Amino acid sequence: MKRADPREADLFGEAPPPPTLADAEITPQPGPQAAFLGVEADIAIYGGAAGGGKSWALLAQPLRHVANGSFGGVIFRRTTVQVRNEGGLWDESMKLYPQLGGKPKSHVLEWRFPSGASLSFAHLENDATVLNYQGAQMAFLGFDELTHFSEQQFWYMLSRNRSTSGVKPYVRATTNPDADSWVAKLIGWWIDPVTGLACAERAGVVRWFARIGGRLVWADSADELKALHPAARPKSLTFVPANLSDNGILEEADPDYRANLEALPPVERERLLLGNWKVRAAARALFRREWFPLVDAVPGGGRVVRSWDLAATEKKAIGHDPDWTACVRVRRVPDASDGRAGTFYIETAMRLRGTPAAVENAILNTAAQDGVGVAIRLPQDPGQAGKAQADTYVRKLAGHEVHAVIPSGDKVSRAGPASAQAEAGNIRLVRAAWNDELLDELEAFPAGRHDDWVDALADAINELTLGSAYTLANL
Incomplete structure (x- = not known):
């Protein structure tokens, strides 16, 4: 990944590898995509509309660590079919990961890098699937289309987000809006309650939470949360909104894509073109x-x-x-x-x-x-x-x-x-x-x-x- 200064340690305390030609080519687009890749929160959620470059951003997230032979991570879709779909995550990774020496193992949906670092693609088709990861530790967890996963799946897998590789464990997710999902509640602070659109002034702002008495309690800083709940172990979260206007590469490559979104029925158009987290089919009442x-x-x-x-x-x-x-x-x-x-x-x-x-x-x-x-x-x-x-x-x-x-x-x-x-x-x-x-x-x-x-x-x-x-x- 391209860095402003290759001598700086990265956001997670790991010294970056020397820049290469491949590094220089793997660069996020300015704006939300770059902000998402640079955020320091424990959990960051990206997207809120179709066409914002979500899949690329999620695939690029762990690449800063592939020179670390002890690093491992997993990117989840709800089903294996979604991972293997034409133009899906696996196809897109084939364009990206070989540039850093990654070798694919298609039969197990895994990438190995020259250092020994690994990245896998997996599914969580039902809530019980999370039990397959008992005892596992993964420095990086990625969720593509977070609203497709249950709340139980997400929080259980968060308990597997741990590492002895020297990389601070972190979670990254992409999503489209769903007014009735648990994700809508999780990122509610970042959404305008009237329009349903992301608040521009809150984009990328980091907040802290802890689970107290079975519910999430929020604060603007870890110190504030600890002052209120001394026994709490705060974690940080942010939401970085993006839409098609932020993805100039896609707009140039496929100028008809916007027309496709504009042709959707009104509720879906509000969700996928504008990133509206409040609109729902029930609005037709x-x-x-x-x-x-x-x-x-x-x-x-x-x-x-x-x-x-x-x-x-x-x-x-x-x-x-x-x-x-x-x-x-x-x-x-x-x-x-x-x-x-x-x-x-x-x-x-x-x-x-x-x-x-x-x-x-x-x-x-x-x-x-x-x-x-x-x-x-x-x-x-x-x-x-x-x-x-x-x-x-x-x-x-x-x-x-x-x-x-x-x-x-x-x-x-x-x-x-x-x-x-x-x-x-x-x-x-x-x-x-x-x-x-x-x-x-x-x-x-x-x-x-x-x-x-x-x-x-x-x-x-x-x-x-x-x-x-x-x-x-x-x-």
Whole structure:
């Protein structure tokens, strides 16, 4: 592995071997991958999204020690099939380990290096498999796709993480998100509880834990933990998030891979493209695709509102995923029998990313196309700046029915009436190209990355059923 100064001892107290040409070629990509390989924690977990270079990073981790003839380590997948899959760990190791003189023993999935150091690949197909390692000692333990392993397997194998080779024992793992896994709880401190995404400011920050009375107790340092629990033997852990944007080599070699991730169903896209640890299939409970019948035409009559959710951020680079300015135009057609209730039709939906001026132009141009018969609902931020912005829109939209409303309550509560109408089969979509994107966002709510169309639809339904609770006309 390439080192900044070959005269320095490495992070685990072992003097590095003299650099070679092969060493110089085995170099992590800058950013999360390099951070993961340089972290000093007892346990480090890497990833959180697909395409972040997880397998390479895990395979490279133990290479700093292969000049030590007493060093040994194991990298686990849940099943042997996963290890041997085409493009899996064994295949990838064949590209990497021979550069340092490694010799493979394919029948036992083991590598031997000139010093005598060894690295094995193995499985833990069920909880009882860990008993095969009673009495074993391994300086390095690697887990590929940690959420595939049970909590019992992980903690038992941690007890086998010991060494007399002079290398401080350590554990490294890679993972994709799983909101319902024990791993999500283990790294919860590093995850934003609202968005489900990794907190950038906490990436790679090391924390300390000990098991006290059957539960994990955490502190910001070993000394702090010992002060609280003098008998504790603290261990350190960190999480280094990464996603496809951090893997320039893959993006260059396979430019279509991002498109493949973007084509996934909404929940899986949130997990694998964005690294969302909170999104789960259960999020579909508020809106389900099958609740929205498609129609080719809309009956006339009724009241129509164009509802907007505002943002003013341009997309600046690949991987940048700002909020959208989004709108829906919804018509409520009263029931012919009593003139009440009725059916809601989403006639059109659109969204854009742009500067404040571009957003303003879009609103004014859309209003001109809709005509004065379509009411306009806009969200108004609290405070003087929000009032001034809303007043500007009302003045520029003179001749239109405009309602600027300060949102009240949380997003899920505001979406409740729309969800109830959808579940009852009272919201229909005009068949159009935007249908799938709108439904994808609705299904992923409230754990999805974006809720711009959700907010716009919720406000439209509330406007058509409850009216505006707060408008500029009342100021």
